[in-house]
Amino acid sequence: MSSPYSKELLVAQLAVQRASLLTRRVFLDSAKGTVSKSDASPVTIGDFGAQALIIAALRHNFPSDEIVAEEEGSKLREDAALADRIWELVKSTKLDDEKAETEVLGGAVKNKEHMIDLIDSGNSKGGRAGRIWAIDPIDGTKGFLRGGQYAVCLALMVDGDVKVGVLGCPNLPVDDAAPLSADAGAGSDEGRGVIFSAVLGQGATSRPLTSAGLAGGKSIAMKPVTELSAASFCESVEAGHSNQGDAAKIAEKLGITRPSVRMDSQAKYGSIARGAGDIYLRLPTSKTYQEKIWDHAAGDLIVREAGGQVTDVLGRRLDFGHGRTLAENKGVIAAPKAVHGQVLKVVQEVPGV
Numbered sequence: 001m002s003s004p005y006s007k008e009l010l011v012a013q014l015a016v017q018r019a020s021l022l023t024r025r026v027f028l029d030s031a032k033g034t035v036s037k038s039d040a041s042p043v044t045i046g047d048f049g050a051q052a053l054i055i056a057a058l059r060h061n062f063p064s065d066e067i068v069a070e071e072e073g074s075k076l077r078e079d080a081a082l083a084d085r086i087w088e089l090v091k092s093t094k095l096d097d098e099k100a101e102t103e104v105l106g107g108a109v110k111n112k113e114h115m116i117d118l119i120d121s122g123n124s125k126g127g128r129a130g131r132i133w134a135i136d137p138i139d140g141t142k143g144f145l146r147g148g149q150y151a152v153c154l155a156l157m158v159d160g161d162v163k164v165g166v167l168g169c170p171n172l173p174v175d176d177a178a179p180l181s182a183d184a185g186a187g188s189d190e191g192r193g194v195i196f197s198a199v200l201g202q203g204a205t206s207r208p209l210t211s212a213g214l215a216g217g218k219s220i221a222m223k224p225v226t227e228l229s230a231a232s233f234c235e236s237v238e239a240g241h242s243n244q245g246d247a248a249k250i251a252e253k254l255g256i257t258r259p260s261v262r263m264d265s266q267a268k269y270g271s272i273a274r275g276a277g278d279i280y281l282r283l284p285t286s287k288t289y290q291e292k293i294w295d296h297a298a299g300d301l302i303v304r305e306a307g308g309q310v311t312d313v314l315g316r317r318l319d320f321g322h323g324r325t326l327a328e329n330k331g332v333i334a335a336p337k338a339v340h341g342q343v344l345k346v347v348q349e350v351p352g353v
């Protein structure tokens with residue numbers, strides 16, 4: 001008998017793999033078709049194209065599941081040139097493995113109109129009931145534009161609980177033992193590109209990102225931390241996304257002398273899950289910003305399945321059942337289970353956090 005969620009895992013991994021290949025093509029292109037959204041954050045043809053390919057694969061396999069995705073298609077109905085560029089990418093990005101491409105992912109998207117409809121269909125409100133997929137087609141879009149790390153993120157929640165999580169990180173080293181670094185390889189694919197995945201209760205894995213079918217996976221685990229002072233921690237690149245000043249105070253109180261590694265996207269969760277780094281701190285910068293579920297769902301499960309604990313700054317589990325946002329959480333602390341309590345205690349000693 002196959003293990004629970006084996007089909008969901010296979011589809012999610014291949015969908016993330018194909019979408020990651022699309023984003024890689026855009027990453028290498030100097031014209032990324034960037035437009036500004038209503039909240040002034042950027043979105044590119046890579047974000048739209050990756051979202052279309054992932055939703056196409058989900059609709060083919062799980063037509064009645066709901067989907068919460070970051071992007072929407074309205075801009076593409078007003079901007080034909082932009083839609084054309086995305087369509088060129090979407091129709092020409094395929095996995096080399098014919099069986100994976102057609103039998104598992106369902107092959108090519110029919111036409112440009114259908115592509116826009118697919119992009120628009122990730123508009124579920126989310127919630128605590130039923131099967132809901134969360135998609136961030138490019139997490140760390142600012143990093144993607146800067147030449148840094150980014151991640152293609154997909155998670156399945158069932159009744160508000162994350163069951164499957166997959167992260168495609170095209171710019172992280174394939175080697176799980178490579179030290180944590182802000183270096184993103186400057187566009188060279190040599191030795192780079194990894195897919196992290198996890199199923200609840202079944203552990204976490206990493207595998208190389210290839211253009212074929214799925215490459216062999218290896219089990220990953222967080223590194224045991226015996227001395228917190230020797231730990232490495234990572235945080236956001238963007239100072240507006242995480243309070244870097246408070247993080248520095250917390251590191252100092254923990255006796256950590258190494259500077260933080262600033263890395264865009266959920267690549268941070270993947271990096272600590274495989275023991276390249278130890279702790280991920282995301283400290284609120286505003287009282288009103290609500291974290292989005294697609295920015296955390298896959299990473300939360302991958303870290304927990306690799307032996308970590310993930311909470312907010314008040315020590316509460318991240319609750320993905322409140323809708324499109326983590327409305328009842330503030331910030332994120334991800335660390336190996338054995339030291340999470342110590343880190344949380346120090347976080348709570350810093351005034352204002």
Ligand SMILES: Nc1ncnc2c1ncn2[C@@H]1O[C@H](COP(=O)(O)OS(=O)(=O)O)[C@@H](OP(=O)(O)O)[C@H]1O
Binds near residue numbers: 070140143240264
């Ligand atoms: N104010 C504020 N506070 C916290 N987080 C915010 C904020 N604004 C945006 N975002 C979200 O941050 C996502 C990028 O992830 P990171 O912050 O981990 O990476 S980065 O280093 O900042 O690029 C980014 O994800 P993408 O939009 O997918 O790039 C945003 O959803």
Ligand SMILES: [Mg+2]
Binds near residue numbers: 136138140294295
């Ligand atoms: Mg994001």
Ligand SMILES: [Mg+2]
Binds near residue numbers: 047139140141
């Ligand atoms: Mg995004």
Ligand SMILES: [Mg+2]
Binds near residue numbers: 042070141
């Ligand atoms: Mg965004």
